[in-house]
Amino acid sequence: HASYSGDSLNNGAVDDGQNESVTTIKACPTIATCASATANNSAGSAELSDSVTVSGGDNPTGTVTFTLTQPDGTTVPVGTAVTINGDGTYNASTTVLATQVGTYTFHASYSGDSLNDGAVDDGQNESLNITQQQQTQVDILKIADQQSIDAGQTAGFTIKISNDGANTATGLTLNDPLPPGYGNDINWQIDSSGMGYGAGTQPADFVITGPVGNQVLSLAPSITSLPAGASISVNITGQTSLNDVNPNLAPCTTTLVNTATVNACNEPANDQNAQATANVTLHSVDVDVSKTADQSQIVAGQMAGFTVQIYNQGCVDATGLTLSDPLPEGAGNDIFWRLDPKQNSSEYFQIVGGIGQQQLELAPGVTTLQPGALISVHIIGQTSVNDVGNLDNTATVNASNEPSFEDNAQASASIAVEQNDQNNAQQLYVRAAFEQVLYRQPDQATLASFVNALDNGMSRATFAMTLTHSSEYYDDVVSQAYEHYLGRTPDATGLHYWNQQLQAGLTDEQLEAKFIGSSEYYQHSGGTDKGWVDHMYFDLLGRAPDLQGETYWVAALAGGASRSSVALGFAASAEREGNIVQEDYETFLGRPASASEVNGWVMGFENGLTNEDVIAGFIASNEFYQDH
Structure with a gap:
């Protein structure tokens, strides 16, 4: 309202009521929150914080209150209310440790004052996604250079240690007992050549300790930590021998098993002592021989015969192959042994020596036998009436690249030669002639026919x-x-x-x-x-x-x-x-x-x-x- 006092020339006056009222209102400030997290948003280590920016107020005073909705749906206060004084940015009074995996959402509200209305956040920049905690995670990989080798060749393994976690691995250790082989004779060495399987490795970061037969691969004393994302590797080699083949196992099943264990002391318990295993199978030769008699018992004057088979049960070419088979001369020292010309594989064999000193051997140039291969020969020798007794025959086969326990495989067979019946001399003669000329026995009808013919005048x-x-x-x-x-x-x-x-x-x-x-x-x-x-x-x-x-x-x-x-x-x-x-x-x-x-x-x-x-x-x- 307004009034005029007047003066000597003018009377006083008051307002006439027009345009006399003014209505005042409170300011309407806005607030916007900004949430953040530490430790790569990892559950268990991330600290969650929020701030609020107040703007558009009339020198606002009062407080801002923060709350947080967690992934499980519960809402908790964030510290105490924060006092404000004018427009500006204000931080929550404390941070919150994220213990759950999922989405956290902050909320903020302004209390208002005599000149400013209250306000709540507008929903922007309020949510944080929290993931599984990232920790130290040390892993190990072991690969055989070759999954199978011939016994006597070099075995090799490549070992790689890597830190796939977010933190540096500390207290790092490696324990890798190296396979000694059945012969306890493999001398493992670190490949420092920088070539082949050793290319790109870090041989100086590893050591092999212990005597041959009890060797262990471990980390060099200076290697106790491994940064996040880093890796180190090494290639090791060991010369095997024929003695490393286990005689108690089937051919080609002896295996060098190598298991390595790596650990870091700051790994979670369930990630500790990571292991990796690789195997190398040793291939070997296993040459064997069998010998069977055509008949276990014959009559003096009949044909004696043996079949000899040599076969390689291993998975490697047998080399330096030899056969020694002294042939029985008979009691009369008169049996002449020969290869049965009807058998196809007789070209692999020969008989040397004179009558009474004959020996079955491999033919010149036959020194190799492939895996799974078999060669055989049928030998025949005509006995006489002087050869009554046993014809004992033993064959010995060997390969120069066999394990020692496989050396000199033997097989034996025997034929009993009995005295002939002089009353059946004509039958014995016909049988012997068939055996010598046609390499077979006559059937009964043919035998009877020729015996009858000879008895009745046939020359x-x-x-x-x-x-x-x-x-x-x-x-x-x-x-x-x-x-x-x-x-x-x-x-x-x-x-x-x-x-x-x-x-x-x-x-x-x-x-x-x-x-x-x-x-x-x-x-x-x-x-x-x-x-x-x-x-x-x-x-x-x-x-x-x-x-x-x-x-x-x-x-x-x-x-x-x-x-x-x-x-x-x-x-x-x-x-x-x-x-x-x-x-x-x-x-x-x-x-x-x-x-x-x-x-x-x-x-x-x-x-x-x-x-x-x-x-x-x-x-x-x-x-x-x-x-x-």
Whole structure:
């Protein structure tokens, strides 16, 4: 309201009531909060705090109150109310430790005063997301350089230690007992080459202590901590030996097991003593031998036979392979052992030595046997009436790269040779002839038929010629030619064709010349004239060519001589025929031939005798008959 006092010239006055009222209101300040957290928002270590900015007030006074809604839904006060004095930013009186994982939301409210209304936050920047606490976490990785090696090779492991946590690992330790091997002889070493598996590693951060057989890999004394995100690694190697293969385990199952343990003293309890394991399997050779007798008991005069098998049960090539198998000579010291030509794998074996001192061995060049491979041979020897007793036979096989406990594997078999029944002499003779000529026993009907024929006037010569000129015998001759000269079994068409040719008068020498003169044999010999001549010498004469002979025949081929004609000259030569006669004597009569005997039969060859005629003569002889 207003009034005028007046003066000497004017009367006083009062307001007339117009425009006289003024209404005042309180200010309306706003507040905005800003929440924050420490320790990377990690539960268990993060401190949560909030601040409020007051603006738009009329010199506001009073208090601001803070509250906090936790992930579990509960709301708690944050300290005490904070007094304010004017617009500005004010912090909560305390912080809150985040103990839960999830979202925390701050709330703030202003009390107001006589000039300012109260206010609450507008909901911005009030929430914090709290995650699982980040701590020290040390892990270890162990990898074998190769998961399997041959015993005797170098084993290796790479070990990597890393800190995947948020804090530096302290009190760091590594305990890695190294596998000694079954032989307790592996000397482990740290690879400091910086190459191969050792590239990028930190060999100086590790040490190996202890004697061979009791070694432990650990951290160098200076390595006691590992920063967050850092890692260190090392490669270790150890030379194994054949002695490290466990004889109590199956081949190729011996394993070097290596387990390492790493720890940091500031890790959570459930993260401590992290482990890693890696294995290296040792591959080895395990060569074994088996020997079985065709029959455990025979009658003197019958054919004795053994089958020998050599096999590698390991998972590594057997090298330096040897076989020692002294063959029983019989009580009469007269058994002539030979390889059964019908068995395909006989090329892996040979029999050396004279009658009474024969030994089965591996053929020259046969020194390796692959894993899972098996080679076998069937040997046969004609007994005589003088061989009554036991034929004991033991074979020993070895590989130079076998573990010592696998060395010199042996197998034995025995055949009892009994006195023959003189009343059955004719049967024994027929059986022996079949065994020697056709490599088999006659069936009962065939046996009875021939015994009856011999008893009723058939000559032994006729009987023997029946066998040596039979289609079955010719099949054997052809099959042996295919195996010996071409290194394969005959196809049915080829077998039939050459059998028919032999029955039509083709001689064994002519058959051999056809095979040796073939393109297949030429290519098998290396595809050169010199290679062909050298192989022909070996296959027909059993020896290497002399330089003069080799030069002559190579020149002859170059001059137009056919391979078949050259081969026939060798196959029908006195040297070749003499070798055949000597072999026939040892095979059918069980003794070496004298020089005069050889010369006599060679002359017979020159006059038209065939090897079938010679064999039939031996089978029909009194000497063969009396021996069987």
